Amino acid sequence: MREIDASLITDAVCRLSIKANYELPADVKAAIKNCRAEEDWDTACGVLDRIIENFGIAEGESVPICQDTGMACVFLEIGQDVHITGAPLSEAVDEGVRHGYGSGYLRKSVVRDPVRRGNTGDNTPAMLYTEIVPGENIKVTVAPKGFGSENMSAVRMFKPSAGIEGIKSFILETVEAAGPNPCPPMVVGVGIGGTFDKAALLAKKALLRPLDVRNPDPYYADLEREMLARVNSLGIGPQGFGGKTTAIGLNIETMPTHIAGMPCAININCHVTRHCSEVI
Amino acid sequence: MEKHITLPLTEELAKTLRCGDTVYLTGTVYTSRDAGHKRMCEALARGESLPFDPTDATIYYVGPTPAKPGHVIGSAGPTTSGRMDAYAPTMMSVGARGMIGKGARLPEVVEAMKKYSGVYFGAIGGAGALLAKCIKKCDLIAYEDLGAEALRELYVEDFPTVVIIDSEGRNLYETGRAEYLASKKD
Numbered sequence: 001m002r003e004i005d006a007s008l009i010t011d012a013v014c015r016l017s018i019k020a021n022y023e024l025p026a027d028v029k030a031a032i033k034n035c036r037a038e039e040d041w042d043t044a045c046g047v048l049d050r051i052i053e054n055f056g057i058a059e060g061e062s063v064p065i066c067q068d069t070g071m072a073c074v075f076l077e078i079g080q081d082v083h084i085t086g087a088p089l090s091e092a093v094d095e096g097v098r099h100g101y102g103s104g105y106l107r108k109s110v111v112r113d114p115v116r117r118g119n120t121g122d123n124t125p126a127m128l129y130t131e132i133v134p135g136e137n138i139k140v141t142v143a144p145k146g147f148g149s150e151n152m153s154a155v156r157m158f159k160p161s162a163g164i165e166g167i168k169s170f171i172l173e174t175v176e177a178a179g180p181n182p183c184p185p186m187v188v189g190v191g192i193g194g195t196f197d198k199a200a201l202l203a204k205k206a207l208l209r210p211l212d213v214r215n216p217d218p219y220y221a222d223l224e225r226e227m228l229a230r231v232n233s234l235g236i237g238p239q240g241f242g243g244k245t246t247a248i249g250l251n252i253e254t255m256p257t258h259i260a261g262m263p264c265a266i267n268i269n270c271h272v273t274r275h276c277s278e279v280i
Numbered sequence: 281m282e283k284h285i286t287l288p289l290t291e292e293l294a295k296t297l298r299c300g301d302t303v304y305l306t307g308t309v310y311t312s313r314d315a316g317h318k319r320m321c322e323a324l325a326r327g328e329s330l331p332f333d334p335t336d337a338t339i340y341y342v343g344p345t346p347a348k349p350g351h352v353i354g355s356a357g358p359t360t361s362g363r364m365d366a367y368a369p370t371m372m373s374v375g376a377r378g379m380i381g382k383g384a385r386l387p388e389v390v391e392a393m394k395k396y397s398g399v400y401f402g403a404i405g406g407a408g409a410l411l412a413k414c415i416k417k418c419d420l421i422a423y424e425d426l427g428a429e430a431l432r433e434l435y436v437e438d439f440p441t442v443v444i445i446d447s448e449g450r451n452l453y454e455t456g457r458a459e460y461l462a463s464k465k466d
Contacts, residue, residue: 041460047404050440054407064345064355067408067428105354107345107428117315119427148360148383148405180453181360181383183405235461239382239404240453241442242460272406 002136003083004280006092009076009140012278013096013126016142017072018104020274021064024055027210028187028273031248035185044243048185051238051271066272069106070144072097072126073204079135094124100142109147129201143208143275149182149268155200158262167192167264168227174266175231175247180240183270187211188231188250191265193257202253203267208275211249220252227252249273284438288336289378294397297443299450303401304438309338309380311432313359316423317367320431324370331422331431334371338378338401343428344418345408353418353434355408358382361400365389372396380441390449401441402452414439 032055036048058065074093078084086092101108101123110124111117127145154174158166171190178186191202214221228250237243248271257263281300285293287307297303310332312320320330341361345354361368361381368379369392377398382405392398403411417435424430444452 041463043456044460050404050407050410054404054410057413058355058409061409063348063351063409063412065409066406067343067345067355067357068359069345069355105346105348107343107354109343109428119429121427151360179384181362183382235457235464237457237460239402240384240457241402242456242458244460270406 001081001083002079003085004138006084006086006089008280009084009089009138010087010092010096010099012140012280013074013093013142014100014103016140016276016278017097017100017106017144020142020144020276021069021104021106022062023059024065024272025210025275027212028248029055031211032185032271035245035248039243039245041237041243043241044237044245047238047241048245064106065274066146067107068109068146068148069101070146070274071110072101072123073143073145074126074128075141075143075208076128076130077133077139078130079137080132081136082138090125090128093126093128097124097126098122138280139277140280141208141275141277146270146272149186149270152178152182152268153203153266155196155263155265157196158264160260160262162262164223166262170264171227171266172230172234174268175236176234178268179236182268184236184240185238185245185248185271187269187271187273188247189267189269190250190252191254191267192252192262193255194263196263198255199263199265200267202255203265206251206253207267207269207273209251211251215252220254224250224252287338287378289338289399290336291377291397294377294399294447297399297446299443299446299452299455301443303441303443305338305401305441306437306439307435309340309434309436311340311342311344311434313341313343313429314363315426315429316431317364317371319423321367321370324374330374332433335375337376338380339371339376340434341379341381344412347418353412353415356412356415357408358403358405361385368392372398384453385445390445390451393445393447394449397447399443399447400445402444403439403441411439
């Protein structure tokens with residue numbers, strides 16, 4: 001049994017909230033640059049050049065890449081041989097968000113009630129996801145999620161008879177409906193299987209996987225390649241002004257499901273697909 | 281076409297702008313998004329005046345990040361305009377003519393734009409660090425309690441936009457994509 005003080009989690013969440021908002025992951029930067037190299041539509045090239053210039057400024061000057069610094073989605077993989085001491089876990093995480101969003105000059109974008117609204121003023125609470133895993137470490141991932149893209153996401157409960165063609169149509173339909181709203185080029189996270197809620201979580205986790213790493217199952221790896229190509233033949237293009245680059249990545253995560261169902265969730269992200277991790 | 285214009289956006293000036301034009305804006309714009317628009321439209325419904333003169337005004341749909349010490353403003357890119365569709369016709373009816381944002385608009389907004397000679401400018405979504413460099417002055421003018429959603433008066437210089445929907449209702453989201461797809465069929 002290893003004891004880890006909750007303050008270490010607070011500190012990690014604080015650091016990661018700031019870093020994620022200032023620096024895009026290397027795979028996302030590379031994907032945008034590769035798409036720029038392959039883009040052949042003038043307007044689209046101009047938009048992608050400015051997007052590349054923007055993330056360079058953000059990293060160089062330590063300012064947020066985007067003004068929507070997101071809801072702080074915090075994923076904790078907690079080793080089962082860890083005992084967390086000190087503050088209650090969710091309070092420790094929120095304290096990290098509070099410090100990070102304050103000292104990092106990040107935007108406070110959370111309201112305390114979904115209907116009656118009212119900004120909480122410190123971007124808390126975090127959207128906290130915990131998983132118990134083997135080992136005696138804690139892996140902390142912070143993925144700030146903007147809502148221009150979150151709003152264009154969708155969940156559908158398919159009959160198994162809809163098959164792979166049902167899933168394919170749903171992906172294209174969702175991207176089409178999103179159009180220019182989620183700040184394309186986008187990243188498409190797809191979750192298939194589980195229950196209603198697990199499918200949505202899989203879709204969100206799909207956005208955490210590096211864009212240059214394919215699903216380990218060759219069936220889904222091929223589906224990722226096929227659907228990225230088909231999304232990029234829609235012509236929506238960067239910012240919706242037309243072009244080849246509608247998405248810079250498409251990741252699919254799956255899990256077992258019930259004999260009666262085939263849940264599918266699609267979580268849309270913008271080109272500012274932010275996440276970073278630390279292991280305690 | 282590439283154009284450099286100076287705000288306010290008069291009716292005469294608005295009518296010279298065409299869908300697809302690259303337009304660099306210089307002058308005063310006002311920031312507002314969801315909560316600010318709701319409050320302004322409620323004020324108008326009560327017969328009260330707005331915190332700024334809406335005549336020929338341009339509203340930038342943005343909620344910036346806080347300014348770091350020594351900076352005018354934090355990152356300041358556009359938010360999704362469709363959430364302001366419920367309020368935009370009302371704002372245009374009292375004189376506001378320009379809107380800066382990103383994303384699709386409802387037909388009733390386009391109809392109001394045709395009626396009042398409105399122009400919908402697009403700024404690059406997710407390029408807030410770059411766009412902030414064109415913002416030279418930022419003053420909070422109302423609704424401070426709304427935080428990032430408070431009303432601010434900005435002075436911008438050569439702020440880069442593209443006309444997405446012009447005063448005659450032409451829409452770059454339709455024409456740009458159609459032209460690209462047509463080019464692939466050749």
